[in-house]
Amino acid sequence: MRVAQEEPGRVRRRLAVMRHAKAEGYERADHERELAPRGRDDGGAAGQWFAELGLAPDAALVSSAARARETWEAVADSARWDVAADLSEALYGAGPESALDLIRETPAEVTCLVVVGHNPTMAYVAQLLDDGEGDLTNEMALGFPTSAVAVFEFDGAWTDLAEGECRLVGFSVPRG
Numbered sequence: 001m002r003v004a005q006e007e008p009g010r011v012r013r014r015l016a017v018m019r020h021a022k023a024e025g026y027e028r029a030d031h032e033r034e035l036a037p038r039g040r041d042d043g044g045a046a047g048q049w050f051a052e053l054g055l056a057p058d059a060a061l062v063s064s065a066a067r068a069r070e071t072w073e074a075v076a077d078s079a080r081w082d083v084a085a086d087l088s089e090a091l092y093g094a095g096p097e098s099a100l101d102l103i104r105e106t107p108a109e110v111t112c113l114v115v116v117g118h119n120p121t122m123a124y125v126a127q128l129l130d131d132g133e134g135d136l137t138n139e140m141a142l143g144f145p146t147s148a149v150a151v152f153e154f155d156g157a158w159t160d161l162a163e164g165e166c167r168l169v170g171f172s173v174p175r176g
Helices: 037-053 066-079 096-104 121-129 135-141
Strands: 012-019 059-063 085-088 112-117 149-155 167-172
Touching (some): 066 085, 096 112, 121 135, 121 149
Parallel strands (some): 012 112, 059 085, 059 112
Antiparallel strands (some): 149 167
16 A cells, blocks of 8 residues: 655545446336345455454445445445445435545545445546556556445545546455
């Protein structure tokens, strides 16, 4: 992980962008689709990966869709996080720019945020934020399937979060 000199008043922040885990078929309305058994297992594997990475969020922004909520619950349980998710109807239907705007609204005291949403938005957000440096960028460019997660670092305020200015420090597609 890179270590940069921090300017006075600048804070190192971490942002994890995650696509929800594998959902059931389309027997229900889209918003109500729950995780498939594989999705629950993959969410648990993602939580283990986060724990191994040492990531400990202060906050979580999660789509209000059932599959995103259940992904968050599986991840948080497995990682042993005690963080209440901010369930967002806006994130459920957000495009990349709207999702970035929601992230920019994160309170200043939060230094680590996990976002759980849907594709293609989560993949686009991850690609927009990435500074293009390092080997993980190529790995992430190969795809952003269910339960994919990209972890970024950047210095500064959430309100100043800018495209192409975040360092990708972790990428995984956890499977249970």
